[in-house]
Amino acid sequence: MEVVFTKVGLAYNLPRGVRPEVEDWEAEYDSMEVVMDIKRSIEAGGHEVVLMEAVPEKFIPILTSEKVDIVYNFAEGTFSRAREAQVPAILSFYNIPYTCSDATTLAVCLDKALTKQILLTKDIKTPRFQVIRSPQEKLRKNMRFPLILKLNAEGSSKGISETGLVHNYEEFKKEIDRLFSVYNEPVLVEEFIRGREFTIGVLQEGNKYRVLPIMEIHFKHGKEFYSYKVKKNSDYYVDYTCPAKIDAVLERKLKNMAVKICKTLEIKDVARMDLRVSQEDNNPYFLEINPLPGMAKGFSDLPRIAEIAGFTYEELVLHILENAMKRNNLVEYATV
Numbered sequence: 001m002e003v004v005f006t007k008v009g010l011a012y013n014l015p016r017g018v019r020p021e022v023e024d025w026e027a028e029y030d031s032m033e034v035v036m037d038i039k040r041s042i043e044a045g046g047h048e049v050v051l052m053e054a055v056p057e058k059f060i061p062i063l064t065s066e067k068v069d070i071v072y073n074f075a076e077g078t079f080s081r082a083r084e085a086q087v088p089a090i091l092s093f094y095n096i097p098y099t100c101s102d103a104t105t106l107a108v109c110l111d112k113a114l115t116k117q118i119l120l121t122k123d124i125k126t127p128r129f130q131v132i133r134s135p136q137e138k139l140r141k142n143m144r145f146p147l148i149l150k151l152n153a154e155g156s157s158k159g160i161s162e163t164g165l166v167h168n169y170e171e172f173k174k175e176i177d178r179l180f181s182v183y184n185e186p187v188l189v190e191e192f193i194r195g196r197e198f199t200i201g202v203l204q205e206g207n208k209y210r211v212l213p214i215m216e217i218h219f220k221h222g223k224e225f226y227s228y229k230v231k232k233n234s235d236y237y238v239d240y241t242c243p244a245k246i247d248a249v250l251e252r253k254l255k256n257m258a259v260k261i262c263k264t265l266e267i268k269d270v271a272r273m274d275l276r277v278s279q280e281d282n283n284p285y286f287l288e289i290n291p292l293p294g295m296a297k298g299f300s301d302l303p304r305i306a307e308i309a310g311f312t313y314e315e316l317v318l319h320i321l322e323n324a325m326k327r328n329n330l331v332e333y334a335t336v
Contacts (some may be wrong), residue, residue, distance in 0.1 A: 009041060012053060023177075132189055150190065164191060198277065203319060213308045216240070272289070
């Protein structure tokens with residue numbers, strides 16, 4: 001591969017100490033350690049890197065003064081359900097290329113219910129769900145317990161507590177009241193699929209999607225789902241099998257679903273998605289997708305999966321960058 005070495009902006013968000021009394025308030029933001037790991041990986045490819053923290057007082061002044069060729073975007077943005085779309089929308093306004101999906105896809109994917117509604121039009125199975133927009137809103141009669149409650153437009157298990165899986169209306173009402181009192185955001189209520197849980201990483205290579213080895217999530221110590229506590233302490237509460245021990249039929253179902261989801265949502269460069277396979281019908285059900293997946297070395301699922309596929313951490317970062325460079329005619333030849 002012959003690469004035109006570039007000045008790469010690195011867009012990110014760090015925790016800023018907002019509402020420290022709520023442990024997971026800034027759960028989606030990355031540490032400076034992760035930022036520097038990505039920076040070093042990009043530099044290993046021969047590129048210059050400009051750090052661009054995605055906050056109003058810093059981002060646009062740096063963007064307009066540094067004249068970067070492309071931005072490696074893993075910024076979560078600030079405020080609103082469209083926050084992940086903020087950086088790519090600004091970059092598109094300035095006609096500056098960037099990695100990962102565009103503003104439309106990122107805005108859609110952060111809204112779990114909207115994503116499900118779109119995928120249902122393509123006959124992609126997902127658990128029955130309802131969005132609750134106020135504590136007074138009634139639960140539909142066709143919603144079957146047990147139910148799991150999540151904030152509709154958050155990731156990293158933010159807001160998902162140990163009491164997030166409810167088995168009756170009394171538990172439901174108590175958890176709804178808790179979520180609105182702390183976060184005051186719409187809540188996704190979803191029928192809980194009992195069965196096996198999988199996470200799937202996908203890399204875009206030109207116009208095709210490469211599905212990485214499928215990872216199965218095994219919860220232990222009495223846990224059944226990813227609460228914030230479980231995710232934070234995943235080495236204790238979770239075991240992983242990658243590649244998952246599944247038969248060829250199920251593997252084909254999961255891979256085909258992953259590619260169909262990426263095509264439908266117009267995913268660019270990379271994504272990771274969560275699915276459950278029902279113990280009742282052995283069919284996969286889509287839960288959610290992250291088009292800006294976590295990149296914490298040795299912790300986040302995507303780097304772990306990519307390592308099984310033969311990628312070092314640096315190679316994963318550069319694969320994402322170089323696919324975006326190829327898409328934007330910043331490479332002459334590419335093997336990605």
